[in-house]
Amino acid sequence: MMMSDPTRRRELLLQSYGLLQALAVLAVLVVVMSILSPRFLSWINISNLMGQMAVNLIVAAGMTIVMISGEFDISVGSVVALAAAVSAALMQQMGVVPAVLLSLMIGPAIGFFNGVITTKGRIPSFIVTLGTLMMARSLAFVVTGGQVISNLPDEFKAIGQGRLFNVPIPFLIALLCFAVGWFVLARTAFGKRVYAVGANRMVATLSGIHADRVKIQCMMIVGFTAAFAGNILLARIGAIQADTARGLEFEVIAAVVIGGTSLYGGQGNILRTIIGVIIIALIRNFLNLSRIDIFWQDFATGAIIIAAVLLDALQKRVGQR
Amino acid sequence: MAGEPLLACRGIAKAFGGVRALRGVDFDVHAGRVHALVGENGAGKSTLTKIIAGLYPADAGTMHLAGEQLAVTDTAAALARGIVTVHQDVNLIATQTVAENVFLANEPTAGPLGIIRGGELRRRTAELLQRYAIACTPDTLVAELPNDQRKMVQILKAISREARVLLLDEPTSSLTETEVRMVLRLIRELAGQGVGIVFISHYLTEVFEVADAITVLRDGALALTGERADLTLPEVVAAMIGRELDHQHERGAGRLIGAPLLEVEGLTVRGGPRDVAFTLHAGEILGVTGLTGSGLDALGKAIVASPDTKRAAGTLRLEGRALEVSTPRDALDAGIVLLTNDRLREGLLPESPIWENVTLPVLGRFAGTGGILDLKAMLAAGRDAIQKLTIRAPGPTTPARALSGGNQQKVLFAKWLATQPKVFIMDEPTIGIDVGSKAEIRAIVRETAAAGVGVLLITAEIDELTSLCDRVLVMFRGRIVADLTGDAIERGAILHASVSGERAAA
CATH class of the missing domain: 3.40.50.300 (P-loop containing nucleotide triphosphate hydrolases)
Known part of the structure; x- marks a missing residue:
């Protein structure tokens, strides 16, 4: 057995290089923002940010898994809204627990539909989930009747608005999601299958892995995280209207990509997705604090997505030489 | 032997990084005759035809087309002189019609805007189809054609460029017996029109059916050449394998x-x-x-x-x-397991370490309750594979991509042997x-x-x-x-x- 392992060391270095780079971008952002806006580093601002980030974080955990498996889900924003709307509507009739449980089931159900159509119909998941994006959004309008639903029980809102050690509970829940996601990806047979299917479907299938089944399971997972995030959002805001979380899907996919997950599947680290979400949230926060016209926000986010993906592609090309 | 050759190659030699692919080969093509070029894989057939088609220059030797020195520098120059290759793969656009394919990038046009004259396009295609008795219409989509007609359309496409020398690379390899008959008949008809044809094929029975002359290459040199009528199939096989002793x-x-x-x-x-x-x-x-x-x-x-x-x-x-x-x-x-012939695309995950590759088909064996993996045992399995099959790698965490082809193949063997x-x-x-x-x-x-x-x-x-x-x-x-x-x-x-x-x- 050989003790020295130079190739492995180089690999580790390369991996941590990507991580260091993401952290460096984050650090630069923090420094620049704290200089430009003195309020930025205040605990009020930071804990607010944590609360706002929670929904994106939870969905991003699921999105990382589905993207490693080589698929996308752009219906998540609509599923967040639909689950929140159903939960809110049912809560007033049947109480908190049944309402939450029923609304949580919407996510995996839509995910199952997305997965089956994608794999059995051999249609790109991007297109299939574009369809469910519209369908779920429409259902959210049906459920709310176009009205804002509020008047939720206090014990439910306590989850979304409470704090533990002065940290918003939704943020802590989101971190828990990442812990579970990391464990599943790194330490379970299912996780290894997700990577294998995303890296090379043929190799995986010939190795006895039911690739379609794995992909369907991944789409059910991301659906679940979306429905779960919908409930967290509902508890945090205390009210829901049908066009909540529009465009969330692209912000989340951007965060996953900024976190280094391959757009083509097979590669990625779920913990780095957290950094991606934080970077996007910070930029939005910065634009808010510096009173730049709100209409420019999406422009900035879009530009950053392109820059991140481009940087990633250029680095890979250099690395291959 | 028919008089002056249309294409005369003399002493063609070519080496690739020290490997001598061709060692001074003479080869003639006569107008109106089919000259078969045969040999085992790596004998130099494709190198010779690629030189004739202008794909790469010869290191030595001369080529004359109709008595004129032929200085082919690229494929466009060869095409301009009427030397056309029909490749083994059918490279037609399936979603377009026969006529569109035959005259692709060569369409009859009108006016400075290059507007395609659809009527003439169809008429000229119909003429070609009729002349060679091919049973499809100019407006048929290529996707709807059977394999043999696709191959014939591909050959027509070459003809429409006024081919004088037609290089056919394995034109029958993906066809059924009856389809082969159709394509061979077309080849004879083309020869009848005066085209000089080079017929490259592994299928010796077909070679004997369609060729006028046969040349056998072995290890980049001429092993045998002669009129078909003077040769027998066993003679040609013997020339292909040479007299080397069996292992x-x-x-x-x-x-x-x-x-x-x-x-x-x-x-x-x-x-x-x-x-x-x-x-x-x-x-x-x-x-x-x-x-x-x-x-x-x-x-x-x-x-x-x-x-x-x-x-x-x-x-x-x-x-x-x-x-x-x-x-x-x-x-x-x-x-039952299969070791594929394409290890990087169907066998291994190149970016994954050895231990992950060799445990992929047997993940269940390493999973405890809730599917939690025993990573230590998996690493040990990787180490085991390295030792048993003497895989030259720094360790089980080395990605498969970093290994040599032979060692990658050993990892693939280890992967399947692990399934017992x-x-x-x-x-x-x-x-x-x-x-x-x-x-x-x-x-x-x-x-x-x-x-x-x-x-x-x-x-x-x-x-x-x-x-x-x-x-x-x-x-x-x-x-x-x-x-x-x-x-x-x-x-x-x-x-x-x-x-x-x-x-x-x-």
């Missing part, structure tokens, strides 16, 4: 061949094996070989139900019991690896069989068959045409069956 066999050394293990019957794949049947015994190395287009490449995949190879018919029996295999998982559960297979199908197990690794891989193949595994060795390398196999099946256009054992497993017999589709008269 010493080590077949069956110390191995006991056991009971029937895998029985395959009526195995059929569209465009691949047709009604193939054989029985593989425990401890046996059963070789299967054939040319490109013989259906060889689809055989292993069809048995394990690879998603890209649909079985049209066929039954499997394992140890006497009927076996239903509809996914690779079913095959794996039954103990009963039947091990190996598709070209020594493809693209160095000579030293080849010997090691062959030793692994022998050890595997010695341990009682039934080995189905699918290979185009004749050396591999003669040095490893207890029995050899030869496929030709999807069917098994020869079943060789003992001393019959010999280079000449294998090659004869591969190129002619018939057993050599012993």
Whole structure:
């Protein structure tokens, strides 16, 4: 057995290089923002940010898994809204627990539909989930009747608005999601299958892995995280209207990509997705604090997505030489 | 012999990085005649035709077209002089019509805007179709054509460029027997119109049917050339393989061949094996070989139900019991594994470390409650594989991509051996690896069989068959045409069956 392992060391270095780079971008952002806006580093601002980030974080955990498996889900924003709307509507009739449980089931159900159509119909998941994006959004309008639903029980809102050690509970829940996601990806047979299917479907299938089944399971997972995030959002805001979380899907996919997950599947680290979400949230926060016209926000986010993906592609090309 | 040659090549030589692909070859093409160019893989056929087509320059030698010195510098120059190649793959646009394909990038146009004259396009295509009696219309979509008509459209496309010399690279390789007849008839008609034709083919029976003259290349040199009428098929085969001695066999050394293990019957794949049947015994190395287009490449995949190879018919029996295999998982559960011939695209995950690669098919074995993996045991399995198969790698965490071809192939062997297979199908197990690794891989193949595994060795390398196999099946256009054992497993017999589709008269 050989003790020295130079190739492995180089690999580790390369991996941590990507991580260091993401952290460096984050650090630069923090420094620049704290200089430009003195309020930025205040605990009020930071804990607010944590609360706002929670929904994106939870969905991003699921999105990382589905993207490693080589698929996308752009219906998540609509599923967040639909689950929140159903939960809110049912809560007033049947109480908190049944309402939450029923609304949580919407996510995996839509995910199952997305997965089956994608794999059995051999249609790109991007297109299939574009369809469910519209369908779920429409259902959210049906459920709310176009009205804002509020008047939720206090014990439910306590989850979304409470704090533990002065940290918003939704943020802590989101971190828990990442812990579970990391464990599943790194330490379970299912996780290894997700990577294998995303890296090379043929190799995986010939190795006895039911690739379609794995992909369907991944789409059910991301659906679940979306429905779960919908409930967290509902508890945090205390009210829901049908066009909540529009465009969330692209912000989340951007965060996953900024976190280094391959757009083509097979590669990625779920913990780095957290950094991606934080970077996007910070930029939005910065634009808010510096009173730049709100209409420019999406422009900035879009530009950053392109820059991140481009940087990633250029680095890979250099690395291959 | 017909007078002045249309194309005269003299002393053509070409080397690629020290390997002499052509060593001064003379080759003539006469107007109105079909000149067949044959030889084993790597004999220099494709190098010669690529030089004629202007794909790369010759290191030495001259070419004359109709008496004029031919200085072909690129393919466009060759095309301009009427030297047109029809490639082996059908490179037509399936979603466009026959007429659009025939005149692609060569359309009759009107005016400065280059507006296509659709009427003339169709009329000229119809003329061509009629002249060569091809039963389709100019407006038929290529996607709707059978294989032979696609090939003929591809040839028409070449003709429409006013070809004087037509280079046909394996024009019949993906066709069925009846389709072959149609294409050969078209080739004769073209020759009748005065086109000089170079016919490159592995199928010697077809060569004897269509050619006026035959040239055999071996190791980059001229081995035989003459009028077809003066040559026989055995003479041509002998010229292809030369007089080199057969390798010493080590077949069956110390191995006991056991009971029937895998029985395959009526195995059929569209465009691949047709009604193939054989029985593989425990401890046996059963070789299967054939040319490109013989259906060889689809055989292993069809048995394990690879998603890209649909079985049209066929039954499997394992140890006497009927076996239903509809996914690779079913095959794996039954103990049948396939080592693919494309390790980087279908075998390994190049970015993943060795330990992950070798445990991929047996993840369940390392998973405890809730599917939680025992990573330590998996790493140990990786270390074990490195030691057992002497994989030269720094450690089990090295990604497969960082290894040499031979060592990657050993990782692939380790991956499948880890599943403890009963039947091990190996598709070209020594493809693209160095000579030293080849010997090691062959030793692994022998050890595997010695341990009682039934080995189905699918290979185009004749050396591999003669040095490893207890029995050899030869496929030709999807069917098994020869079943060789003992001393019959010999280079000449294998090659004869591969190129002619018939057993050599012993």
